[in-house]
Amino acid sequence: METGKHKHDCKEVFALLSEYLDAELDAERCDEIRKHLDDCPPCIEFLESLKRTVSLCHGCQTAEQPPPLNPEVREKLMAAYRKSMQNRARQGL
Ligand SMILES: [Zn+2]
Incomplete structure (x- = not known):
């Protein structure tokens, strides 16, 4: 099965992720991130923990922006994130 080429590697995606969470990304970039996440479980996991941390920091408020x-x-x-990337590298993932 063809897995396709990622436009971004995980580190680049991470750089975008913080903007993504800040709602500063345009729709096109959000789309690129989502595509990468479709194909990259470790990034999904990281995004989930990122969201959890952010919502804790925001006092669990669900503001639109x-x-x-x-x-x-x-x-x-x-x-x-760097730590998790290092762990993955060590595990040969
Ligand atoms: Zn990734």
């Missing part, structure tokens, strides 16, 4: 992540939180998420 969530406030931007503060830089400190963003840094923590970046660190968490």
Whole structure:
């Protein structure tokens, strides 16, 4: 089965993900992220934990336009992501 080529690797997608959560991405880029996520379970998992963290940070408010992540939180998420990428590399995934 043809898996197709990713336009972005996981790291690039992650860079977009924080914007995605900030609702700063245009529809086209959101679409690219969704396509990548369709084919990349580790990124889906990461996005889920990202969402959970963000909703905790926002006090579980479900606003239509969530406030931007503060830089400190963003840094923590970046660190968490790098760690998970390293773990995957170690496991040869
Ligand atoms: Zn990925």
